[in-house]
Amino acid sequence: xxxxxxxxxxxxxxxxxxxxxxxxxxxxxxxxxxxxxxxxxxxxxxxxxxxxxxxxxxxxxxxxxxxxxxxxxxxxxxxxxxxxxxxxxxxxxxxxxxxxxxxxxxxxxxxxxxxxxxxxxxxxxxxxxxxxxxxxxxxxxxxxxxxxxxxxxxxxxxxxxxxxxxxxxxxxxxxxxxxxxxxxxxxxxxxxxxxxxxxxxxxxxxxxxxxxxxxxxxxxxxxxxxxxxxxxxxxxxxxxxxxxxxxxxxxxxxxxxxxxxxxxxxxxxxxxxxxxxxxxxxxxxxxxxxxxxxxxxxxxxxxxxxxxxxxxxxxxxxxxxxxxxxxxxxxxxxxxxxxxxxxxxxxxxxxxxxxxxxxxxxxxxxxxxxxxxxxxxxxxxxxxxxxxxxxxxxxxxxxxxxxxxxxxxxxxxxxxxxxxx
Numbered sequence: 001x002x003x004x005x006x007x008x009x010x011x012x013x014x015x016x017x018x019x020x021x022x023x024x025x026x027x028x029x030x031x032x033x034x035x036x037x038x039x040x041x042x043x044x045x046x047x048x049x050x051x052x053x054x055x056x057x058x059x060x061x062x063x064x065x066x067x068x069x070x071x072x073x074x075x076x077x078x079x080x081x082x083x084x085x086x087x088x089x090x091x092x093x094x095x096x097x098x099x100x101x102x103x104x105x106x107x108x109x110x111x112x113x114x115x116x117x118x119x120x121x122x123x124x125x126x127x128x129x130x131x132x133x134x135x136x137x138x139x140x141x142x143x144x145x146x147x148x149x150x151x152x153x154x155x156x157x158x159x160x161x162x163x164x165x166x167x168x169x170x171x172x173x174x175x176x177x178x179x180x181x182x183x184x185x186x187x188x189x190x191x192x193x194x195x196x197x198x199x200x201x202x203x204x205x206x207x208x209x210x211x212x213x214x215x216x217x218x219x220x221x222x223x224x225x226x227x228x229x230x231x232x233x234x235x236x237x238x239x240x241x242x243x244x245x246x247x248x249x250x251x252x253x254x255x256x257x258x259x260x261x262x263x264x265x266x267x268x269x270x271x272x273x274x275x276x277x278x279x280x281x282x283x284x285x286x287x288x289x290x291x292x293x294x295x296x297x298x299x300x301x302x303x304x305x306x307x308x309x310x311x312x313x314x315x316x317x318x319x320x321x322x323x324x325x326x327x328x329x330x331x332x333x334x335x336x337x338x339x340x341x342x343x344x345x346x347x348x349x350x351x352x353x354x355x356x357x358x359x360x361x362x363x364x365x366x367x368x369x370x371x372x373x374x375x376x377x378x379x380x381x382x383x384x385x386x387x388x389x390x391x392x393x394x395x396x397x398x399x400x401x402x403x404x405x406x407x408x409x410x411x412x413x414x415x416x417x418x419x420x421x
Contacts, residue, residue, distance in 0.1 A: 003117070003125055003165060008082040009108040009179055010067040010089065011187055013194060014100060017063035023099045024065065025056065031092055045072070050081050057182035062191065065102075066182050079125075082109065094155055104158040104198060106190035109149070110179060111164075112171035126163050138165075139282040143174045148284055158197070160190065178278070189280065192271035196292040199264040203257070203299060210257050210302060213250040214309050220246045221313055247313055254306045261299045268292045336391070340384035348380035355412065367415045375415065378408040 014020040025042075028034070032052055034042035040056040053068040067089065071081040086107060093101060113122070122138060126147045138145040144166035151160045164186075166174045178185040220243045268289070275285055352372060359366055366372065386401030 003111045003113045003121070004168075005171075006071065006079050006082060006109065006111040008069040008086055009110065009186070010069065010086055011106040011108070011190055012065040012067070012093070012102040013104050013106075013191060014063040014065070014102050015061065016100070017058045017061070020063050020100050024063075027096060027099055028054065028065070031096075032089075046085065050085050052085070055182060057187070059191070062195075064182055064187060064191065066187060068180070079109070090154060090157070094157070102157055104160075104194045105154075106160045106162065106186075106194065108179065108186055109161065109163045110144075110166060112144075112166045112168045115167050115169065117165075122165060125165065139284050141282055142279050143178045144170065146282060146284060158194070160194070162186075162190075184274065185278065188274050189271065189278070189285070192267045192274065193285070193288055195267040196264060196271060196288070199260055199267065200292060200295045203260055203264075203295060206253070206256050206260060207299075207302060210250075210253040210306065213246075213253040214306060217243075217246045217250045217309060217313060221316055243313065243316075247310075250306070250310070250313075254303070254310070257299060257303060257306070261296065261303065264292065264296055264299070268296065333392075336388050340388045343384040343387075344380040346380075347383060348376050351376035351379055351412070355416075359416070364416065364420045367419045371415050372412075375408045375412045379405050379412075382408065 014024070029042050032044060032046070032054075034044040034052065034054060037043035037053065042054045043052065045051050049072050051070045051072065053070070055066045055068075057064040057066065069082055069085050090105075093099075111125075122145060126138070126149065138147050140146075141164075144164050147163040149161040149163050153159065164179075181187065271292075272289060275281065275289070355372060355376070356366065382401040382405035386398045386405060389398035389401060
């Protein structure tokens with residue numbers, strides 16, 4: 001007893017569906033001489049002894065090109081007729097510079113076999129396709145025996161090869177339910193699994209960038225704390241600006257990790273939903289699911305560490321801003337008192353000049369010099385102080401100063417009248 005009807009289902013996943021569809025499909029149809037077969041489906045026979053059927057499915061962010069390769073009837077039991085055309089297609093995709101390459105692909109080799117087929121014959125099939133021992137033992141699923149043959153990078157494209165041997169009595173049900181459909185089944189499981197793996201690989205590089213940003217920010221913060229001198233007003237803003245630049249770089253890397261974290265959680269959830277819907281509770285997919293879950297935990301730990309660093313830097317910046325605000329407030333008070341002193345000197349001179357000018361060319365006599373100097377000094381001091389305290393919202397000191405200044409001015413007038421009686 002042997003296997004029958006070996007087939008291949010190739011899933012090619014592209015990002016940016018709108019731009020890829022317009023260039024990929026016409027070029028692919030011309031290159032392999034395909035003709036329209038149904039809506040978003042093309043078909044054609046090859047001189048190499050196989051038939052190609054290509055179908056198109058577009059999700060919200062991914063274009064899926066599903067290619068079925070079937071040996072012609074007289075060569076239906078040859079696995080070699082499947083590997084040769086798929087290599088031709090992959091070579092064409094990579095060499096065709098006018099279209100974008102897929103970011104990953106999944107290849108499902110499938111066939112059906114009698115119920116009583118021996119384990120040895122199944123192992124020989126898997127070994128033949130993997131060119132050696134397959135990476136995993138066969139796993140029993142509701143759709144048949146499943147192997148992971150290979151998972152590697154084919155030039156710039158990540159590739160997964162899977163073998164499914166379907167019991168003969170289930171073949172007619174399994175093919176439309178699990179293999180041919182692009183809306184569920186193998187295609188959707190592999191789509192979300194490949195996305196999870198792609199995001200995990202991205203995290204490896206992004207995590208290094210985030211760690212570097214955290215390290216640089218810590219160094220900058222420690223240097224800032226060691227060299228800070230709150231009395232050096234000309235140096236502090238420079239140190240603070242340098243740390244702020246490091247903080248912006250850090251926040252950029254943190255945002256990239258948060259976006260990746262959210263995407264990974266969403267795709268893992270969809271992956272788990274499709275596994276549960278198809279009852280694919282197998283070690284093959286469970287291992288990948290657990291790995292993605294552990295990666296999410298690692299990302300959450302990294303983000304928590306980043307949050308602690310961010311809060312520490314924000315606290316240092318808040319302390320710095322408070323110190324600077326207090327320092328500038330003291331400086332503003334000093335400037336205010338200096339302005340008040342200058343204003344007082346001007347007022348003192350003005351009071352003396354006005355007093356003298358008013359009585360000039362008259363029979364009235366000026367009060368004694370010490371009286372004029374005393375009253376003018378009191379007025380010239382209390383008026384600027386009262387204005388300064390009023391601006392600083394010190395209500396009662398300002399009111400007392402204003403009253404004293406008014407009493408001094410009244411004293412000027414009264415002393416002039418009294419001395420001339």
